[in-house]
Amino acid sequence: MPLYKIINFSPTTRILVWKITESLEDLLSQVVLKEKTQLRLNEMKSELHQRGFLSVRMLLKVAGFNDFDLHYDEFGKPYLNPNERHTEPVEVSITHSHHFSAIIFSEDTVGIDIELQREKIIRIADKFINEKELSRLRSFDAIEYIKKLTVKWGAKEAIFKIRNEKGISFKDHIQVNAFELNDKKTIAKLHFEGIVKEFNIIFEEFENFTLVYAFEK
Missing domain, CATH: 3.90.470.20 (4'-phosphopantetheinyl transferase domain)
Known part of the structure; x- marks a missing residue:
């Protein structure tokens, strides 16, 4: 599991970075996707993009969330629903490029x-x-x-x-x-x-x- 680094920026802000070394098949075997996410994945033409997309779900897993907690508003901005492990609302922002991906979780308004x-x-x-x-x-x-x-x-x-x-x-x-x-x-x-x-x-x-x-x- 190539979790590249964790940045504990403050008591209320945490950044997780993933180095994408796994194959598409390896990543798929380690995450559970909701139907909407699977359809979105299937529409992607680039395997590199697919792997980046799935690595974000791996980061969610590390942080105690899963794909069913992640949603997007009408403008395409991600948000997380509280779950059993995280009962308070948290801001989230997501990025991936080539063989790295990252997520920031914070009580503040953030982008990454x-x-x-x-x-x-x-x-x-x-x-x-x-x-x-x-x-x-x-x-x-x-x-x-x-x-x-x-x-x-x-x-x-x-x-x-x-x-x-x-x-x-x-x-x-x-x-x-x-x-x-x-x-x-x-x-x-x-x-x-x-x-x-x-x-x-x-x-x-x-x-x-x-x-x-x-x-x-």
């Missing part, structure tokens, strides 16, 4: 994202970062540039998972403060339809992946 660090992000940077910020980031060497872009993308993804509102633009509405990679944290703001929200952003790197999670203040 994991991304592979890759050069491709440079080509799409102007889609999610404004020109002034891009000019500043381009002063760094290529490796740091890619890593910082990945943090910013992950932060914006995590915030979007929290707010999940139609019309939010990563480039125009979410700004992430400047940071150093060693800081492992920063602040971000969402300006959207007259509302301003601030978020604490926490990030870390492992095996060329960047894990980012956001807390709404």
Whole structure:
């Protein structure tokens, strides 16, 4: 069971990370899926995506939940029903990318994202970062540039998972403060339809992946 790491961020927030090494068959043999989930799995064309999807159910199992506890609202945001082991409501956010998946459980309003660090992000940077910020980031060497872009993308993804509102633009509405990679944290703001929200952003790197999670203040 490749539970990669557990991050006990605070007494009320816990992050579980899974490294996906199992075959699709191995994962299927270890989880019980409700009918709706099985149908969704069957519709996925990529086995990598299927394995990521199932690894999330493995993380739920480790945390004392199962697929029958996990539901999605009308906007696609996940939530957990209380069960015998967890009688109080808990916030949840889910992510998977390539051979890693992660879940954050918290009493706070949270979002999470994991991304592979890759050069491709440079080509799409102007889609999610404004020109002034891009000019500043381009002063760094290529490796740091890619890593910082990945943090910013992950932060914006995590915030979007929290707010999940139609019309939010990563480039125009979410700004992430400047940071150093060693800081492992920063602040971000969402300006959207007259509302301003601030978020604490926490990030870390492992095996060329960047894990980012956001807390709404």
